Amino acid sequence: MSVPQQPYGQQPPPYGQQPPGxxxxxxxxxxxxxxxxxxxxxxxxxxxxxxxIIGGCVALVGSVANEIDNESKRVVNVSYEAGGTGTASSITYSGSGLDVGQESDVALPWSKDIAMDGLAKFMSLSVMAGVDGGQVSCKITADGKVIAEEQASGQFATATCSGTAD
Known part of the structure; x- marks a missing residue:
């Protein structure tokens, strides 16, 4: 069987439609x-x-590194104060860079100002009464804000203050 041919000059049917037959x-x-x-x-x-995600992680790490750098350069003015009656047998305090200072047989009242920088801004002050006893106190102030204060009384009584600068 053969396929019918379109007569000469006749157009094929539109696309998608079948021709007659x-x-x-x-x-x-x-x-x-x-x-x-x-x-x-x-x-x-x-x-x-x-x-x-990678861009967000890079931005977060950069932001954290910037905050750490800013904190390490920030300076905090710390004031240590020891009070009480008579003489303290010892006063121990933390300095900048976690250094420790100690003074013995100190007449009260006593004070010391320190500028702290670096990442670790931990402050501590310990005041110990002598063999004669008495009352001792400690107070730590950082940039005008009281961080800690304590009192103790008696023979070899110890007042201890500590904290961090926020």
Whole structure:
């Protein structure tokens, strides 16, 4: 059986329609349109998300490093005060850079001012009464704010104050 031919000068039927006689035009049935490829978009989306995560991590690390640098350069003015009656057998205090200072047989009242810098801004003051007893007190002030204060009385009584600068 042969495929019917279009008469000379007659146009084929519109795309997607069959000619009279029920047979498809020469070339077969119409092909569906090609599907667009999705994988490049998915891969691009994944790469974009990874890039945003890495960028966020870099920004966070940079911000933390900047805060640490600022804190290490910040200076805190610390004032140590020891009070009480008579003489303290010893006064022990922390200095800048976690150095420790100690003075013995000190007449009360006593005070010392220190400028602290660096990351560790820990302050401590310990005042110990002597063998004769009495009352002793300690007070730590950082940039005008009272960090700690304590009192003790009796033979070898010890008043201890400590804290950190915020």
């Amino acid at each position: 029920g047979y498809p035009p020469h070339g077969g049935y119409p092909q569906p349109p090609k599907k667009k490829k999705v994988w490049p978009w998915v891969l691009g989306g994944i790469l974009l998300v990874l890039l945003l």
